[in-house]
Amino acid sequence: MAQTSGRFNRLARFGAVAMVLAFVIPLAGLAWGALRVPGEAAGVAFSSTALVPFSRSLAVALTASSLAAILGTASAWLISRSDIPGRRLIAVLVNLPLVIPSFVGAFALRFAFGQGGLIPAIPRFDGFVGAAIALTLFSFPYVTLPVLARLSVAPPAIEESARMLGSGPVTIFKDAVWPQIRPAVWSGSMLVFLYSLSDFGAVSIMRYDTVTRVIFSSRLSSPSTALTLGLLLAVTAIVADSLTRRRTARYRKSSADAVVTYPLLVWRWPAVAAMWLVIGLGLIAPLLAFGAWWIRGAGASGDGLAGMVQGLGDLVSPLLNTAMAGGVSAVVAAALLIPLGREAGRGTLLGKLGSRAAAATYALPGILAALAVVFVVVRAPGPIFVFYQTFPLLVAVYVVNFGAYSVRTTADAVASMPAVYPEMASTLGAGPAKRFFTIELPLLGPAIAAGGGLVLLSVLKELPATLLLAPIGFDTLATRIWDATGEGFLADAGLASLVLVVLSGVLTWSLVLRNPTIRTVRISARKDS
Amino acid sequence: MNGGARRAPSRTLGFVLLVAWAVVAAACGGSPDALVVYSGRSEALISPLIEEFEASSGVDVEVRYGSSADLALLIAEEGDRSPADVFISQSPGATGFLAEAGMLAKLPGAVLELTEERFSSAGGFWVGISGRIRVLVYNEDLIDPATLPDSVLDLADPRFDGMVGVAPANGSFQDFVTAMRQTVGEPVTAQWLSGMADNESPTYASNSAIVEAVGRGEIPLGLVNHYYNFRALAEDPGAASVNYYFPASDVGSLIIVTAAGVTAPSDRSEDAVRLISYLLDEDAQTVLTEETFEYPLARGIAPWSGLPDLNLVDGLTYNFDRLGSELAATRRLIESNGLTGP
Numbered sequence: 009m010a011q012t013s014g015r016f017n018r019l020a021r022f023g024a025v026a027m028v029l030a031f032v033i034p035l036a037g038l039a040w041g042a043l044r045v046p047g048e049a050a051g052v053a054f055s056s057t058a059l060v061p062f063s064r065s066l067a068v069a070l071t072a073s074s075l076a077a078i079l080g081t082a083s084a085w086l087i088s089r090s091d092i093p094g095r096r097l098i099a100v101l102v103n104l105p106l107v108i109p110s111f112v113g114a115f116a117l118r119f120a121f122g123q124g125g126l127i128p129a130i131p132r133f134d135g136f137v138g139a140a141i142a143l144t145l146f147s148f149p150y151v152t153l154p155v156l157a158r159l160s161v162a163p164p165a166i167e168e169s170a171r172m173l174g175s176g177p178v179t180i181f182k183d184a185v186w187p188q189i190r191p192a193v194w195s196g197s198m199l200v201f202l203y204s205l206s207d208f209g210a211v212s213i214m215r216y217d218t219v220t221r222v223i224f225s226s227r228l229s230s231p232s233t234a235l236t237l238g239l240l241l242a243v244t245a246i247v248a249d250s251l252t253r254r255r256t257a258r259y260r261k262s263s264a265d266a267v268v269t270y271p272l273l274v275w276r277w278p279a280v281a282a283m284w285l286v287i288g289l290g291l292i293a294p295l296l297a298f299g300a301w302w303i304r305g306a307g308a309s310g311d312g313l314a315g316m317v318q319g320l321g322d323l324v325s326p327l328l329n330t331a332m333a334g335g336v337s338a339v340v341a342a343a344l345l346i347p348l349g350r351e352a353g354r355g356t357l358l359g360k361l362g363s364r365a366a367a368a369t370y371a372l373p374g375i376l377a378a379l380a381v382v383f384v385v386v387r388a389p390g391p392i393f394v395f396y397q398t399f400p401l402l403v404a405v406y407v408v409n410f411g412a413y414s415v416r417t418t419a420d421a422v423a424s425m426p427a428v429y430p431e432m433a434s435t436l437g438a439g440p441a442k443r444f445f446t447i448e449l450p451l452l453g454p455a456i457a458a459g460g461g462l463v464l465l466s467v468l469k470e471l472p473a474t475l476l477l478a479p480i481g482f483d484t485l486a487t488r489i490w491d492a493t494g495e496g497f498l499a500d501a502g503l504a505s506l507v508l509v510v511l512s513g514v515l516t517w518s519l520v521l522r523n524p525t526i527r528t529v530r531i532s533a534r535k536d537s
Numbered sequence: 538m539n540g541g542a543r544r545a546p547s548r549t550l551g552f553v554l555l556v557a558w559a560v561v562a563a564a565c566g567g568s569p570d571a572l573v574v575y576s577g578r579s580e581a582l583i584s585p586l587i588e589e590f591e592a593s594s595g596v597d598v599e600v601r602y603g604s605s606a607d608l609a610l611l612i613a614e615e616g617d618r619s620p621a622d623v624f625i626s627q628s629p630g631a632t633g634f635l636a637e638a639g640m641l642a643k644l645p646g647a648v649l650e651l652t653e654e655r656f657s658s659a660g661g662f663w664v665g666i667s668g669r670i671r672v673l674v675y676n677e678d679l680i681d682p683a684t685l686p687d688s689v690l691d692l693a694d695p696r697f698d699g700m701v702g703v704a705p706a707n708g709s710f711q712d713f714v715t716a717m718r719q720t721v722g723e724p725v726t727a728q729w730l731s732g733m734a735d736n737e738s739p740t741y742a743s744n745s746a747i748v749e750a751v752g753r754g755e756i757p758l759g760l761v762n763h764y765y766n767f768r769a770l771a772e773d774p775g776a777a778s779v780n781y782y783f784p785a786s787d788v789g790s791l792i793i794v795t796a797a798g799v800t801a802p803s804d805r806s807e808d809a810v811r812l813i814s815y816l817l818d819e820d821a822q823t824v825l826t827e828e829t830f831e832y833p834l835a836r837g838i839a840p841w842s843g844l845p846d847l848n849l850v851d852g853l854t855y856n857f858d859r860l861g862s863e864l865a866a867t868r869r870l871i872e873s874n875g876l877t878g879p
Contacts, residue, residue: 057877111742118755217740224706225705225706227607228609228864304772305772308774375607382614386615386616396618475607476601480571480573480599480620481599491580491581493745494579494745495581495768497772498772498773
């Protein structure tokens, strides 16, 4: 028995170290590229051409993450705790804006609401306001999903007691719910913050000049400028990660029980209106724009219905590629990052290092993350280089780029796990492997699934790494959308975007929201109590 | 779950993983016989030609699509291990970057001679495939074309305050400014850029975003390459955007070439050259001009009937090779004159 436990712990430690290396090595490549010429990097980073756009990046990222924190928390609470009408439908739809690639989503928003658009409501839908709105709408589910996962295992007993003691809903939320979900809200908002820093699509379409624009416009003419600014984003992410970690206090130990729902009473219809406004802006408006492009283009080409059907047929193979890339990456990330997530949740040095490195690779614009991986792999010996531009390496790149989701959600769940169960099991003589598989894993299930779900949704729309590192000819819906948008083939872009949203809806619903582990936990926890 | 039961499976697992690795590595290598193209030209614009070439030549071709700049960076990073045999670029800046990096091989004289001499690199590293003309796209509901100036330099005039959309981070705008520096000189270019910045000319991410904004009436004017508006009209014949061509003698009406070259590490240079020659063949050039509304560059091919004669719009000559080497200086000039934006 002792030997098994040693082996299990060694294996877990090895898994964590391997993933830390996977995050750190590309960063080291980036840093080497940026710092190759001594002194040059400092000159770039502290010049006004970098600092002014960088301060704009920070401003829009802070705004979007604050708005997303509010929207994400409210939507998750309404879905899991209130009697809002149509909550199942809302639960699926409210998360879907996440899968719309920001460049085409922002373009669609301007097409929908800008001057001469479908509903010309906002004459100049751009700049800081446009970028903040677009980034919030297309990223707030990064908050909703982890908070939902947290609420699904938070003990309603506390809320129930508070209610019986006569507390109003606001007090219950403040005293009983907020302490439970606070780490998830912080984590989700941090992801929105980092996502907004790394985004180029929405900010460029909204004509808001951020540091990613400097990276893009200098990547050929002055690669060291681009790399240095990438490093600046990575360092910002590391600082942000260390700040939020400290704010993530340990919270109440929990097990799950029957779910409590609160009647919204007079707030019922305002809540419904607010949710549908968000869904309308973040999902339905872009969908209308995509549909309008598709129908208009099919009309103009003269191919009519046959052309539209043909267009759909051409998307079958990108659709399958997209689903496979997303599904495999989500499972691999969720599974491989459990050990590192546990280390991070326990606050070990290795865990902190891994969590920060994951945040740093996540904050890089995709093109730099991809080039950093290329930098490493082309210098690697043959047995590693054979994977260059193959599916396994592509999955590895996705996992490195988006692994921050899995690390954070798992770490938060580990930090909140009631220590009493493993202790009891330990007293009864269960080894670490048995304790992990029978007690920890079921309790961590919803969080691991939520992290994997976020990886899935991000991979579905990923573009730069897919373009550079996918096996040749492996086109995804995102690459199709990009290819078509660049040259103004809006009909094709609209159709591919519609298909992407539908695919994501199906996958989100079946893999994340209907997750069987959530039910398992409830049953097993009830048995325990 | 006792110790003995777990030890054996872990060895088996190791073995299975090793076999899986070998299978996956073998399966994912792609077709080793295929000619590999990295194309900055979009799939929609070139894949029919590639298929035609495969059918007529019997050569298997695999294409990686991406932005010209990203693919150029990728090839430079891959170095000797680059799988790419051919690089097809949308922007001379990206081609020039690779030529400077020593990543393009010299093309045979027979290929270079397929176009006029000025449409290929002096060092023989790339050859032009198609041409785009810089134009001013305007919204016909908002602008009377009679009021449009004879020179692009006049757009820096205060009367065009806030009216002209530009894409300063985009390769084609940067290429245009490099060409401008060569033809009218550094001081005039700098003055024009700072005038455009003082006018708070709205900046956009791309040519197609500008054409779309002009079509909707968000802005009345935009500086772009000519063919985007034909694409926009093919999608939405009701759009109000119209191309205005500056006179051939004006720096506003420059031709920008898209180019192709063979990568230096390629061991398939014969087939690579065949593909490039095919792209300059009469059939391929006709498809390029009829389907994508670009100017054919091979000698003796007439442009699509909707385009003005090349002589009417292309009067100034400049050195395309310098579009790559001058890119950094151009970017500094654009930014130091305050014309920053996505």
